[in-house]
Every structure is written in C-alpha cells, then in structure tokens.
Amino acid sequence: MQSGFGFNGHDDLIRWQRALAPIRALAGPLPRRSPIGALVKSMISGRTRDGVSLAAYDRLVAAFGTPGRVLAAGRDEVLRCIGGVTHAEDKAGYVVDALERIAVERKGFDLGFLGPPPLEEALAWLERLPGVGRKVAAATLNGSTLDRPVLIVDSHVLRVLQRLGFVSHHAEARAASEAVTAAMPEWQGRDFLDFHIATKKLGQTLCRLDAADCAGCPLRADCRSH
Known part of the structure; x- marks a missing residue:
C-alpha cells in the first residue's frame, strides 16, 4: 500500500x-x-x-468491582473515582451512559461477541456508544483479550505518523x-499493539510536541520533519 507520501507503507512499517x-x-x-x-x-x-488515568481506573475497579456496580453507582460516584483525569465530568457521564446502553442491548457486559464479525462492523458497533471514537473502539478491540488487528492511534502515535x-x-x-x-x-x-506502544x-x-529530540530518534532517517 502506498501512503501517498512517497513511502511503501508496508515495507516502511516493518522497518519502523x-x-x-x-x-x-x-x-x-x-x-x-x-x-x-x-x-x-x-x-x-x-x-x-x-x-493519572491508570490510577483513576484502578480506583474505579477497587470501588465497584464490576461494570454493573459502576452503572448502578451513577455518574457522581464515577466522577469521584476518576476526578483527576482531563474532562472528568464528561467522561463520567459517557462511561455511565455507555454501560447503560450495553446493558440494555446485550443484557450484560460481555463484549466477546465483537471478536468474530468483520473489523469494521465491530468498530462501528462500539462507535455508536456515547463517548466512543476510533481510538477507544480500537483500544477495546486490540488492547483487550480480543486481540483484534487494528492500530490504536492516540495523540502521540498520530504525531509520529504525521512527522514521518x-x-x-x-x-x-x-x-x-x-x-x-x-x-x-x-x-x-x-x-x-506493539507498534502502538x-x-x-x-x-x-x-x-515530543514541544521539544523533539531528533538526534536520538531511531526513525530520523525517514522523518520528513527532521
């Protein structure tokens, strides 16, 4: 696959x-x-x-233990656990709303059914949920026990791919x-997952966004922004 920027996407990704x-x-x-x-x-x-986000997640798990209990606890209690994260109030609402929608549609919280269908169908199902975009959907499929082949792209990964x-x-x-x-x-x-990490x-x-150390970068020979 050609990326459109002079790279042979496949070979370059292997090299990177x-x-x-x-x-x-x-x-x-x-x-x-x-x-x-x-x-x-x-x-x-x-x-x-x-x-910060891992500590918030750990507090949530320690406080409630199961998705059903998180849902039952409600937005304010979720906010109490994750208050240190960015946009905590919005995220608390999204978590509760997403869990409620899953519980209603699936009669539980087992998302194992997202393993067999085509990747785009699984991603689309997740992206219907409140607060879920492509990054969260990909993390759910790739970063979990589902182990599905899709790249998680957060702001750091996106910046690297853009600069390359x-x-x-x-x-x-x-x-x-x-x-x-x-x-x-x-x-x-x-x-x-390894490439994402x-x-x-x-x-x-x-x-980094504000202070790139190009001299120490193992990809500097291919970087268009170097």
Missing part, C-alpha cells in the same frame, strides 16, 4: 517496527483486560497522562489508524 524494538522493550508489557475493562479504561484516558509523513499533518486519528491497519494485512493483534513511547520521550 524493527527500529522501534528497543523502545518497545523499555515500555514493558501492557495488561490484557477484558473488552469491557479496556473500553472503560480507554474512555477515561484521553488527553490524560498514563499514570506517513499521513498528512491534517490527518485525524481515524485516518491514521485505517492507513496503518490496511497497510499491514498480515499483522496480528499483538503486532499492532512503541510509537506512543517514542512520542512521549523523543518525538
């Missing part, structure tokens, strides 16, 4: 994956949550530092996720 392997190793393992756990965790993590020139500087997370996912039909879920770590440490 290999070059980022040391950074991926430093990032350590990412726990595989249940799909509903991955959904809630991703919903509260947007525009928030990892440590793989996608336009005006591209949104959805387009970037679709471009990488389509370019790598042979990648398994773990491959996409590595590029996110690169964006957090070297390819």
Whole structure:
C-alpha cells in the first residue's frame, strides 16, 4: 500500500517496527483486560497522562468491582473515582451512559461477541456508544483479550505518523489508524499493539510536541520533519 507520501507503507512499517524494538522493550508489557475493562479504561484516558488515568481506573475497579456496580453507582460516584483525569465530568457521564446502553442491548457486559464479525462492523458497533471514537473502539478491540488487528492511534502515535509523513499533518486519528491497519494485512493483534506502544513511547520521550529530540530518534532517517 502506498501512503501517498512517497513511502511503501508496508515495507516502511516493518522497518519502523524493527527500529522501534528497543523502545518497545523499555515500555514493558501492557495488561490484557477484558473488552469491557479496556473500553472503560480507554474512555477515561484521553488527553490524560498514563499514570493519572491508570490510577483513576484502578480506583474505579477497587470501588465497584464490576461494570454493573459502576452503572448502578451513577455518574457522581464515577466522577469521584476518576476526578483527576482531563474532562472528568464528561467522561463520567459517557462511561455511565455507555454501560447503560450495553446493558440494555446485550443484557450484560460481555463484549466477546465483537471478536468474530468483520473489523469494521465491530468498530462501528462500539462507535455508536456515547463517548466512543476510533481510538477507544480500537483500544477495546486490540488492547483487550480480543486481540483484534487494528492500530490504536492516540495523540502521540498520530504525531509520529504525521512527522514521518506517513499521513498528512491534517490527518485525524481515524485516518491514521485505517492507513496503518490496511497497510499491514498480515499483522496480528499483538503486532499492532506493539507498534502502538512503541510509537506512543517514542512520542512521549523523543518525538515530543514541544521539544523533539531528533538526534536520538531511531526513525530520523525517514522523518520528513527532521
């Protein structure tokens, strides 16, 4: 697949994956949550530092234990647990509303049914939920025990892909996720998750928004913004 910016998307992604392997190793393992756990965790993590969102999610789990109890507790109690995250009031409402819709439609919180259908159908089902866009939907499918092959694109991953020139500087997370996912039909879920973790770590440490360390970047030879 050609990215449109002079790259052979497939071959370059393979090369970048290999070059980022040391950074991926430093990032350590990412726990595989249940799909509903991955959904809630991703919903509260947007525009928030990892440590802050993880602590908020852990408080939510410690306080209520199950999605049904989170739903029963209501928005104010959820807000009490996740108050440190960005846009906490909106996210608390989205979490409760999304859980309520899932409970009504599925008579429970088991999202295992999202494993078999075509990827676009599974993503579309999730994106109907309040507060769920492509990043959250992809995290639910790829970052959970479902292990589906789709790239999670947050702000760090998007910035790296934009600076590399793989996608336009005006591209949104959805387009970037679709471009990488389509370019790598042979990648398994773990491959996409590893690439997400590595590029996110690169964006957090070297390819920062305000102070990029290009000299130390393992992708600098391919970077259009270097």
